Amino acid sequence: MSGENWRQERKTLLATLGPPLFWLTLFFLVPLAVVWAYSFGRNVGLTEIEISGTFANYAQAIQPLYLGIFFKSMLMAAACTVICLIAGFPVALAITFAPDKAKAWLLLAVMLPFWTNLLIRTYALIAVLRNEGYINLTLGWVWKQVGLVLNVPPFVPLEMLHNNPAVLFGLVYVHLPFMVLPLYAALDRLDRSLIEASLDLGAGHFRTMMLVVVPLALPGILSGVLITFIPALGAYLTPDLLGGPDSQMIANVIERQFKRANDWPFGAALSFLLLYLTFVMVAVQALIQRRRGAR
Amino acid sequence: MSRPADDDGVLAAEIADAQLGPAEVSAAVATARPRRNSAGPLDYLQRWPLRLWLVIVGLFLYVPLITLMAFSFNDSKRNIVWRGFTTDWYVKALTDSSLLEAFGNSLSIAALSTIVSVILGALAAVALWRFDFRGKAAFEGAMAMPIVIPEICMGVAMLVFFARIMPWPQDLIWPFNLGPIVIAHISFSFPFVAVVVRARLASFDRSQEEAARDLGATDAQAFRDVLIPHLKPSLIAGALLAFTLSLDDFVITFFTAGPDTITFPVKVYSMVRFSVTPEVNAASTLLIVLTVLLTVVALRFQNPKEVAGA
Numbered sequence: 327m328s329g330e331n332w333r334q335e336r337k338t339l340l341a342t343l344g345p346p347l348f349w350l351t352l353f354f355l356v357p358l359a360v361v362w363a364y365s366f367g368r369n370v371g372l373t374e375i376e377i378s379g380t381f382a383n384y385a386q387a388i389q390p391l392y393l394g395i396f397f398k399s400m401l402m403a404a405a406c407t408v409i410c411l412i413a414g415f416p417v418a419l420a421i422t423f424a425p426d427k428a429k430a431w432l433l434l435a436v437m438l439p440f441w442t443n444l445l446i447r448t449y450a451l452i453a454v455l456r457n458e459g460y461i462n463l464t465l466g467w468v469w470k471q472v473g474l475v476l477n478v479p480p481f482v483p484l485e486m487l488h489n490n491p492a493v494l495f496g497l498v499y500v501h502l503p504f505m506v507l508p509l510y511a512a513l514d515r516l517d518r519s520l521i522e523a524s525l526d527l528g529a530g531h532f533r534t535m536m537l538v539v540v541p542l543a544l545p546g547i548l549s550g551v552l553i554t555f556i557p558a559l560g561a562y563l564t565p566d567l568l569g570g571p572d573s574q575m576i577a578n579v580i581e582r583q584f585k586r587a588n589d590w591p592f593g594a595a596l597s598f599l600l601l602y603l604t605f606v607m608v609a610v611q612a613l614i615q616r617r618r619g620a621r
Numbered sequence: 622m623s624r625p626a627d628d629d630g631v632l633a634a635e636i637a638d639a640q641l642g643p644a645e646v647s648a649a650v651a652t653a654r655p656r657r658n659s660a661g662p663l664d665y666l667q668r669w670p671l672r673l674w675l676v677i678v679g680l681f682l683y684v685p686l687i688t689l690m691a692f693s694f695n696d697s698k699r700n701i702v703w704r705g706f707t708t709d710w711y712v713k714a715l716t717d718s719s720l721l722e723a724f725g726n727s728l729s730i731a732a733l734s735t736i737v738s739v740i741l742g743a744l745a746a747v748a749l750w751r752f753d754f755r756g757k758a759a760f761e762g763a764m765a766m767p768i769v770i771p772e773i774c775m776g777v778a779m780l781v782f783f784a785r786i787m788p789w790p791q792d793l794i795w796p797f798n799l800g801p802i803v804i805a806h807i808s809f810s811f812p813f814v815a816v817v818v819r820a821r822l823a824s825f826d827r828s829q830e831e832a833a834r835d836l837g838a839t840d841a842q843a844f845r846d847v848l849i850p851h852l853k854p855s856l857i858a859g860a861l862l863a864f865t866l867s868l869d870d871f872v873i874t875f876f877t878a879g880p881d882t883i884t885f886p887v888k889v890y891s892m893v894r895f896s897v898t899p900e901v902n903a904a905s906t907l908l909i910v911l912t913v914l915l916t917v918v919a920l921r922f923q924n925p926k927e928v929a930g931a
Binding site: 432454594 | 665671683689772773889893902909
């Protein structure tokens, strides 16, 4: 390559790489770095934070109270992921093997709620679950009809909002499409002749699923699990609006440190613990993926 | 933010693929045989347990949204029992100046963020596709971070940044008062655009660009007249993705919004905390309709065959 050409290439590289690199550094990496630095700081005065290199915030974060909230958040996210996987796998399967016209419609049907504003979806759940909500309304009506015939005590609405099951319900509601789409992408790439061979050789549908489809689609299943688990773990809005006083997740605690409690260094430490957790999960998935690729 | 990166872009492309792929062949085979016996071993959609499952999941996903939309037409303030059809709540929502202002803010933020995100995302995609440079892996990793990290972490980072590192002047005129929100939205949107554009670049034949250059085009001309036209569908898809991501975002906006820069989701949040009213239903329905339109347009753009068929 001539010198002139090389210089030209270099100019193009600078012109294309420069702006995004600049933006990413100034408006993403720097803010994160500042939070990281604050996690080693302490409050002096109302708005002043001294970065003293202390680990006190991390020590505070691993106290039983906060460790418990971390643990509970992980449990919630894990339960949400498992339910989404069980509910979503048959859906992804049906989409994969659907005729092309039905396939496009089913995909659209899965994607539309996914595109709908998170706040609106959560609000819709509130309207369904609350004491005067549609479920209780229906139950109350049924109860009244029964009451015309039998002698029953007055209807007491079910408490379905502001508790842990409501949060789990909301998390599944919000994250189900996150699971279905990568599952579908993985199943669609499968070699169908392998499935047909398994069925021809006498394995039932269930055995074929477990012994052929699931192992082959494992990378896609793993990425679906990750794509569901990470946002569920960091969910803020769902526990905030659907949860009660005892259903706080880690994001709610972080928010409180940065707003009402005004303890930024501690909030910074909590958010970096959440970040590290995310990175570990991404790394583990990448490792499994690579190991499978090597085989 | 927390959306599956590759699937947003790839998925619509896969729908397009499906039109030509094995599905079409099997459909052709199916029509050749009598309809009744066409259910092969893999036609899972024909099996009733799976159909039942699909119906249950469909109800789960759609009943809350459809009731929400239906009750926006309910002639009752308490929003519980159906009292008759009315469009009063739409009138009320559309004359509520603070709601309208929030809606206008959201649309302006989404538009501004989309323009910058598409430019930055396309540039990043071209740089990553075309060049090998030192630190490329690190840059790729950093680009994936806004997609992967929990929204709350990015939210607090933006809060801290605009409070301490780059304080944004107060009381600026529109649209400059929206600056911090727009900047935050660009930061989480453009990596998504880059993913979509890069997927499209994989199918670009570099000899086309070389041919243009051999025929005397400058780099800039080759870029404008050869590469950009090839990328156009992905640029449109990326733009719609960025627009919806921005319109959808609550958490990050919640942390960057000042008291006088309320966006639609933040406004709805404060209304929802207060009570469940049909006015919120009406406003939500409007946003849902807008989202549905955008999604349909996005899918159509990625699937020219469908457009031709329609």
